[in-house]
């Protein structure tokens with residue numbers, strides 16, 4: 001698969017997973033095995049030596065560059081990129097730090113990355129990959145990028161709100177209704193770029209891809225590649241605490257659900273402790289500790305809970321008041337495997 005100037009042997013992107021579920025170890029090892037590894041940027045600094053408790057925004061770009069450097073130690077020639085969420089306050093700084101730190105691509109969602117080409121103008125080799133859940137969002141991005149920056153995406157990730165983990169690009173009431181057709185959206189986005197722009201870019205399906213059969217199905221249905229998140233959590237190399245991985249191993253289908261994030265987007269997670277997370281933060285007299293999101297119901301009104309700290313606690317192994325994001329396939333995890341084993345299963349002849 002070729003994205004912009006970068007080529008990988010296998011058509012697989014490991015989805016960016018914040019907070020620090022996909023850090024340098026996971027991304028580096030996926031890249032070493034011949035896929036594209038992504039470091040999730042949101043909250044990357046909170047466990048770094050740069051973070052002193054009150055300098056969240058200063059620590060983030062520094063920590064991100066450290067993580068990129070460490071990922072390249074694992075895979076010196078690998079294709080390593082970052083996942084940057086439009087919804088975070090320091091989106092601009094994290095995009096720039098990604099470029100400065102040597103990211104070869106930036107995958108960007110949780111909002112429309114309408115100004116991404118402007119931010120990366122000094123790094124023309126960095127491939128730009130928006131995440132969308134609808135043809136309409138892909139059209140909006142393409143029109144804006146072309147008009148303002150004479151640029152078009154190098155690939156597009158089409159993320160299925162009915163199966164993917166983390167924040168989802170669809171209204172809560174529309175998720176799981178059976179109306180969304182993941183591969184029809186993939187084909188529509190593919191046809192749009194071919195017909196309207198005469199452009200053959202990889203369209204990558206994200207959400208619900210677990211094994212070789214799912215991968216082959218995605219390719220047969222018109223996707224050029226897949227982005228996988230949940231499957232990579234129960235690996236030795238995943239950057240989350242063992243307790244986070246164990247929560248996946250222990251969970252059943254019924255434990256996986258939807259919640260409203262203070263970011264104003266629905267999210268998919270293990271939902272049993274969501275009330276405990278909320279109570280923890282409300283009891284502590286709501287004050288926003290970081291200002292990580294541009295728009296946040298917790299920051300402005302004390303509603304729900306502080307998401308970045310809930311995700312941070314989960315990554316460190318606090319299963320009581322940590323928020324464990326996951327896709328609908330998390331219950332399928334039965335053991336801790338290695339990234340290389342997953343690649344063998346998916347791609348070995």
Ligand SMILES: Cc1cc2nc3c(=O)[nH]c(=O)nc-3n(C[C@H](O)[C@H](O)[C@H](O)COP(=O)(O)O)c2cc1C
Nearest residue numbers: 015016017018164165166207208228229230325327
């Ligand atoms: C723990 C976890 C954290 C995630 N964090 C992010 C994130 O920070 N940014 C993002 O764009 N997507 C995020 N996602 C979505 C994944 O990158 C991926 O697109 C999606 O989970 C694919 O579906 P799958 O998990 O069924 O493979 C997250 C998913 C999980 C499971």
